[in-house]
Amino acid sequence: MGNRVSNWFKERINMEDLPFFRTPDYMYHVGDWLGALVAAAFFYTVISGLIILLYYDPAAGYQSTETIINKVPYGSVVLYSHLYGAYAMIILAFVHMFRNYFVGAYKKPREIVWILGVLMLALTLGASFLGYSLIGDVLAVSAVDVGAGILGSLGLSSLVPILFGNYSAGDYTRVLAMHIILVALIGLLFLIHFFLADLQYGMMPSRKVKDKAPAVYPKSEWQKFNPWWPRNFIYMMSLIFLTWGFILIIPNALVYFTFPQIANPFLNPKPAPPPNSPAAATVTTYPPWFFLFVYKIADFPGSVLVDMTIALFIPLIYLLVVPFIDRSPYLHPLKRRVFTWIGILMMIYLIQSSLWGDLAPGVPVSMSEILEVYLPPAIITGLGIFLIPWEKVSKGLSKGMSNPPTMLAFTFVTLAFASSMIYFLTTLSLASLATVISLGSIFVILAKLLTPYVMRAQQDENAVSVEEASKVLEKKKRIAQIIMIILFIVAIPIVVTMWTIPPTGYYSNLFGVDLGVLFLILGEEFSLYHYVVYKKPVEKEE
Amino acid sequence: MPLRFRLNGRDKQILESTDLAFLYKLVRVMKNPKTKFNEVDFVTKGEDYLFNYVNNNVGGVDEGRRNFLKGILIGVAVTTVAGIVPGLRVLIPPVQSVSGFPKTLILDSSGNPIKASTLPVNSPIIMVFPYPLQNEINFLLNLGDENGNPVEVPPTTVVVPQTGDKYQFPGGVGPNKSIVAYSAICQHLGCTPPYIHFYPPKYVNISQVTAPEPNKLTVQAVQAAKSAKVPAIIHCDCHGSTYDPYHGAAVLTGPTVRPLPTIVLEWDSSTDYLYAIGAVGVPTYPMSSNGVPSNDPSADLDESQFGASVGDKTEISETNPFSS
Numbered sequence A: 001m002g003n004r005v006s007n008w009f010k011e012r013i014n015m016e017d018l019p020f021f022r023t024p025d026y027m028y029h030v031g032d033w034l035g036a037l038v039a040a041a042f043f044y045t046v047i048s049g050l051i052i053l054l055y056y057d058p059a060a061g062y063q064s065t066e067t068i069i070n071k072v073p074y075g076s077v078v079l080y081s082h083l084y085g086a087y088a089m090i091i092l093a094f095v096h097m098f099r100n101y102f103v104g105a106y107k108k109p110r111e112i113v114w115i116l117g118v119l120m121l122a123l124t125l126g127a128s129f130l131g132y133s134l135i136g137d138v139l140a141v142s143a144v145d146v147g148a149g150i151l152g153s154l155g156l157s158s159l160v161p162i163l164f165g166n167y168s169a170g171d172y173t174r175v176l177a178m179h180i181i182l183v184a185l186i187g188l189l190f191l192i193h194f195f196l197a198d199l200q201y202g203m204m205p206s207r208k209v210k211d212k213a214p215a216v217y218p219k220s221e222w223q224k225f226n227p228w229w230p231r232n233f234i235y236m237m238s239l240i241f242l243t244w245g246f247i248l249i250i251p252n253a254l255v256y257f258t259f260p261q262i263a264n265p266f267l268n269p270k271p272a273p274p275p276n277s278p279a280a281a282t283v284t285t286y287p288p289w290f291f292l293f294v295y296k297i298a299d300f301p302g303s304v305l306v307d308m309t310i311a312l313f314i315p316l317i318y319l320l321v322v323p324f325i326d327r328s329p330y331l332h333p334l335k336r337r338v339f340t341w342i343g344i345l346m347m348i349y350l351i352q353s354s355l356w357g358d359l360a361p362g363v364p365v366s367m368s369e370i371l372e373v374y375l376p377p378a379i380i381t382g383l384g385i386f387l388i389p390w391e392k393v394s395k396g397l398s399k400g401m402s403n404p405p406t407m408l409a410f411t412f413v414t415l416a417f418a419s420s421m422i423y424f425l426t427t428l429s430l431a432s433l434a435t436v437i438s439l440g441s442i443f444v445i446l447a448k449l450l451t452p453y454v455m456r457a458q459q460d461e462n463a464v465s466v467e468e469a470s471k472v473l474e475k476k477k478r479i480a481q482i483i484m485i486i487l488f489i490v491a492i493p494i495v496v497t498m499w500t501i502p503p504t505g506y507y508s509n510l511f512g513v514d515l516g517v518l519f520l521i522l523g524e525e526f527s528l529y530h531y532v533v534y535k536k537p538v539e540k541e542e
Numbered sequence B: 001m002p003l004r005f006r007l008n009g010r011d012k013q014i015l016e017s018t019d020l021a022f023l024y025k026l027v028r029v030m031k032n033p034k035t036k037f038n039e040v041d042f043v044t045k046g047e048d049y050l051f052n053y054v055n056n057n058v059g060g061v062d063e064g065r066r067n068f069l070k071g072i073l074i075g076v077a078v079t080t081v082a083g084i085v086p087g088l089r090v091l092i093p094p095v096q097s098v099s100g101f102p103k104t105l106i107l108d109s110s111g112n113p114i115k116a117s118t119l120p121v122n123s124p125i126i127m128v129f130p131y132p133l134q135n136e137i138n139f140l141l142n143l144g145d146e147n148g149n150p151v152e153v154p155p156t157t158v159v160v161p162q163t164g165d166k167y168q169f170p171g172g173v174g175p176n177k178s179i180v181a182y183s184a185i186c187q188h189l190g191c192t193p194p195y196i197h198f199y200p201p202k203y204v205n206i207s208q209v210t211a212p213e214p215n216k217l218t219v220q221a222v223q224a225a226k227s228a229k230v231p232a233i234i235h236c237d238c239h240g241s242t243y244d245p246y247h248g249a250a251v252l253t254g255p256t257v258r259p260l261p262t263i264v265l266e267w268d269s270s271t272d273y274l275y276a277i278g279a280v281g282v283p284t285y286p287m288s289s290n291g292v293p294s295n296d297p298s299a300d301l302d303e304s305q306f307g308a309s310v311g312d313k314t315e316i317s318e319t320n321p322f323s324s
Ligand code: HEM
Pocket: A042, A045, A046, A047, A049, A050, A052, A053, A056, A064, A065, A068, A079, A080, A082, A083, A085, A086, A089, A124, A125, A127, A128, A129, A130, A131, A132, A133, A134, A135, A136, A176, A179, A180, A183
């Protein structure tokens, strides 16, 4: 019976023949699926946004936000996770972009995919800013003030009513409409982006397979790989539910803590008091964290136009045109050192300026301070990148610098080193000198050792025989199977408690935490199922 | 893995029991008309066809184990849905949590309880307070005659011209029974102060017709005040609606077709404090602007429209429309 039903569907919905990219075994790693994570966050945010839309009243923004939080059943769960869904989307979009930057995915034939991606990131930041304005608390109102002020000093004040309508009079209808319009645009661009990336060109082959642009599998070749249904579906489900799990757990757990002021922009999901309340006077206003870098760069000497050019226009334009500047066919980061260097600097500067904006908001910055903060990373990473000898690296290296964790570690060390330099320059103490020296040496060692290390690891893997590998794998699969059973058992009491959590009030956010944990479990189950059923002992990069 | 056959050709243990089971299954699937093995395709497409065929129809991990895992997966998915179900309550709009009107103490703009006997008579300054919900503002008026002496405002019957319905206006409170409160949101299209406000007697004359907004009166308003013999009026500059504060804010001139709702006040003679305790008449604009006016002022308690309840205290805010 069950089989007949499933066959009936199988015949009608011919899942095996879906035209999506067929995926080789070795590509089932998050690094290759960051786009799916961004999409998962996007869909979560859209769904939660539509639920909020049932209750939000743009004529009484703050009031209705309060009503959603305090009166609507699980309203605060949905609202806070909407906010963190947007946060997740922003962070993942940045990670996705930088990853594609370092593997050279913007090169021929994927230029349009890349440009659409950059535009989507800009739209995401814009949509999030507008969403943030909808809360109508002091922070939102002052952020809109600052935004409108910046537009004004760029000579774009005619854009203010177009974007914000009658915002200052408390009518948020226009901002709500714009928020949704930008999101719809993101959705539209996403369709094109996905169509081109997945159906037209397919995912980028590993650099071992193809180290030059155009890096695509010929269609005939990709027919050999795994069809979308069911393997990609299962893998994708695991990614979606894991993402959704984190989006739900983090904000709903954070509401139970209070934070020092510097952590508020990142960690406090609750709205601030309304602008016309006495409490508002004591609130330190700050922009949403994803614009802190702009906020800090606005403290630079020079006109607003100059500052915004530095903070927004130059990076944006650079990212849009980079496929046309970097015309070499080489994909390896060390075969395009200048671009790799610029990419790393963009990452570092983004993080640095954001943190600086958080620590010293609105404090004017002198030219010498700018040099102190921004010059050392440039010099250090520059030296690091240009000193790595290509000859050594090129032998047998596959993933090298461009895999996200190593990249992150490298960035972290660089940042730590750079900030220790600043610290040293401001204190001029012996202790800080020691920090600089040690961090500096770690940096140098890391930069030098990073590549050969990755190389060695890969060699070891290949040395193991296939028989050995299958035995080990089978053992791991048994363990995975046991974990699947345990997780199932854990899920049941969680569901039972969820039925007892009150829909409003202090404890209601626990519902969000529990639902998030359920999603994590479900995602993990999909992931383990994928592992047991599909994982092969050797997944060579073909 | 069936393809291990091909991958490790040098493997000695070819005939494992699982391999046998696999072969048996493969043969069965190949005979099944629904999943028939197409020899022609095999010849033309070669190994790739076989690879896909096996992958799609037989699968790597043996069937029993796979079904067991599928069972767990489906079990967890169902469990998750069971967890989402109570969350669907998010779709149920919250019930009005204000079961009735609160008793709310009226405070002055600096936060102290207002004293009824010190309330200025015929004040040109607009004094509004939110009640019963935070976005429902209301005038507080101490009515007097032409000479500024407080006058007693008697209870009366008010007519809603739109429907012909009638309701009872309770009259003024305070030491002189001269204090009243009405919604400050015009029943025509919802204009709020300073466009709608009280005009003390000295402004209710024909010279006010040429005054700038928001203090302009229409000729009809001045005439209507005269024929109704009232010294002062509430008038809305948006489209010229006029209300009679001495008679429950009944309609004097259109375009409005509904009186302003009355806020019922209570005066505590021992403390001289004023409390808002309820509302009568139609509900606050726009609750009945859809052409279905109701006599039920408790529609005002709809929090999704007007925000949260003010609770047990509400504060006055003041503006002077005539100063500018
Ligand atoms: C069709 C989809 C969407 C709809 C209908 C929607 C609707 C809304 C509404 C009504 C609010 C106001 C919540 C309140 O303050 O009461 C809001 C807030 C917000 N939205 Fe969306 N939204 C959508 C998608 C998105 C997406 C994709 C993003 C991210 C790029 C986003 C980012 C935000 C942010 C950051 C807030 C502020 C939330 C808070 O701080 O509580 N929204 N959205």
